[in-house]
Amino acid sequence: GQSLEQPSEVTAVEGAIVQINCTYQTSGFYGLSWYQQHDGGAPTFLSYNALDGLEETGRFSSFLSRSDSYGYLLLQELQMKDSASYFCAVVSGSARQLTFGSGTQLTVLP
Amino acid sequence: DADVTQTPRNRITKTGKRIMLECSQTKGHDRMYWYRQDPGLGLRLIYYSFDVKDINKGEISDGYSVSRQAQAKFSLSLESAIPNQTALYFCATSEKTSWSGIGEQFFGPGTRLTVL
Numbered sequence: 240g241q242s243l244e245q246p247s248e249v250t251a252v253e254g255a256i257v258q259i260n261c262t263y264q265t266s267g268f269y270g271l272s273w274y275q276q277h278d279g280g281a282p283t284f285l286s287y288n289a290l291d292g293l294e295e296t297g298r299f300s301s302f303l304s305r306s307d308s309y310g311y312l313l314l315q316e317l318q319m320k321d322s323a324s325y326f327c328a329v330v331s332g333s334a335r336q337l338t339f340g341s342g343t344q345l346t347v348l349p
Numbered sequence: 350d351a352d353v354t355q356t357p358r359n360r361i362t363k364t365g366k367r368i369m370l371e372c373s374q375t376k377g378h379d380r381m382y383w384y385r386q387d388p389g390l391g392l393r394l395i396y397y398s399f400d401v402k403d404i405n406k407g408e409i410s411d412g413y414s415v416s417r418q419a420q421a422k423f424s425l426s427l428e429s430a431i432p433n434q435t436a437l438y439f440c441a442t443s444e445k446t447s448w449s450g451i452g453e454q455f456f457g458p459g460t461r462l463t464v465l
Contacts, residue, residue: 243391272452281439281459282392287452326391330452334405337382337454339391 241265243340245327250346251317259312259343261327269330271303271310272337277323285312287330314345322347352376353457355440361463368427370460372440381423382441382454383407383415385434392439398423399445430464437461 243263251257261271270289274282288294288303288310300313314321324342331338353374362368372381379400384392394407396415404417412434416424427434438461441454 247389270452279459281456283456284453289452328391328452334397334399335451336394336397336407337392337452338408339393341389341391 241329241331241338243327243329243338245325245340245343247341248344248346250348252348253317253319255317256313256315257317257345259314259325259327259345261310261312261340263308263310263327263329263340265308265329265331265338267332268305268308269335271301272328272330273299273301273312274326274328274339275323276326276342282326285325317347319347319349321345353440353442353455355438355457355460357460358458359461361465362430363465364431366430368430368462370425370438370440370462372423372425372457374421374440374442374455374457376442376455377420378442378455379420379445380443381417382443383413383423383425384439384441385409385436386439386459387436395425395438427462427464430462432464435462435464 245261272287273285276282286301293302298315303310326342328337328339382397383395398404398417414426440457443454
């Protein structure tokens with residue numbers, strides 16, 4: 240089977256940096272994606288890592304270590320609008336399906 | 350205009366009723382998916398389709414069926430709804446084989462279904 244673990248909640252203040260970790264167990268691993276979901280909204284894609292290392296997109300960066308089955312999402316210069324749930328998801332199997340973690344609720348305080 | 354649309358956006362029904370949720374997309378993607386999300390949990394895959402003639406069960410397909418009427422339309426049916434199918438349902442699409450894009454799916458706005 241497949242499993243993903245990420246913290247259920249993280250709190251930080253505006254302007255700070257926060258890291259959301261994700262560990263996974265899966266077979267047929269292709270890569271790790273990150274999605275953001277605001278309350279009541281649709282998940283939106285943030286990033287995808289297929290290879291080891293850091294990918295940077297503006298204030299957000301994502302890291303993958305395939306040997307450690309570990310990744311993280313790094314959010315810099317936090318803004319109030321970053322308050323949302325963040326999901327890691329592994330791409331795996333011959334069908335290259337997404338399997339989602341349970342999500343991390345990020346609260347950004349003023 | 351939204352690229353992935355879902356109807357209805359909200360639905361309340363009773364146990365035993367048949368329900369159909371519809372999804373349409375204008376992105377031209379071959380792959381379409383149905384997920385359910387329960388409070389405080391991630392999304393779980395119900396069914397997925399890689400083209401009109403290719404439909405596959407996901408992690409939690411029991412109690413659900415699907416129909417891919419065209420490349421752009423993918424419907425989810427609950428033949429006899431039960432209360433534990435109360436959830437938020439999302440449709441999603443993705444490109445076929447793009448290496449850099451295989452981790453990216455585009456989600457519709459969701460259908461909030463309540464089964465009494």
